[in-house]
Amino acid sequence: MALKLALFIAMATVPAIVGATDFIVGDEDGWKLGVNYTEWAEDKDFRVGDRIVFNYVKGKHNVLSVSGPAFHSCNKTASSQLLTTGNDKIELTKAGRKWYICAIGDHCDKGMKLFIDVDEAEVPAPAPSPTGGNGNSGNSANIIASFTCSYLVGLAAIWAMVIMF
Numbered sequence: 001m002a003l004k005l006a007l008f009i010a011m012a013t014v015p016a017i018v019g020a021t022d023f024i025v026g027d028e029d030g031w032k033l034g035v036n037y038t039e040w041a042e043d044k045d046f047r048v049g050d051r052i053v054f055n056y057v058k059g060k061h062n063v064l065s066v067s068g069p070a071f072h073s074c075n076k077t078a079s080s081q082l083l084t085t086g087n088d089k090i091e092l093t094k095a096g097r098k099w100y101i102c103a104i105g106d107h108c109d110k111g112m113k114l115f116i117d118v119d120e121a122e123v124p125a126p127a128p129s130p131t132g133g134n135g136n137s138g139n140s141a142n143i144i145a146s147f148t149c150s151y152l153v154g155l156a157a158i159w160a161m162v163i164m165f
């Protein structure tokens with residue numbers, strides 16, 4: 001019974017450790033002309049298991065996954081499937097560089113292009129040093145704190161399993 005409980009806790013906790021994120025490309029601007037997606041992507045930490053979501057008016061834009069050279073030259077003859085729903089969710093399944101463009105008209109040349117570099121799935125970071133806080137990063141500190149907390153709970157559950165075996 002206790003073993004079952006420990007297993008259950010461990011299973012329930014693992015997704016909290018991994019913590020996948022949905023990134024809305026362009027945030028409230030979505031996917032459109034006049035947004036600098038290089039800037040948007042700059043401070044984001046894309047990980048395997050996360051998703052990027054392209055929101056746009058269906059028919060006005062689309063999303064094409066392309067190679068690096070095709071990205072730079074805005075070459076639209078990519079072999080990948082064109083996404084056209086207006087709410088395209090792409091799961092990041094592999095680490096590495098990914099390039100997306102809008103294949104309508106000259107939108108890509110005008111800047112509707114997104115480059116991201118996807119890292120391996122999150123490895124829990126060491127707990128922040130209690131003396132290190134400078135007080136100006138409240139939000140991200142909270143995220144780190146809740147992440148560390150769920151990580152510790154998961155660790156405890158796994159530890160409990162180990163003891164019982």
Ligand SMILES: [Cu+2]
Nearest residue numbers: 061102104107
């Ligand atoms: Cu477009």
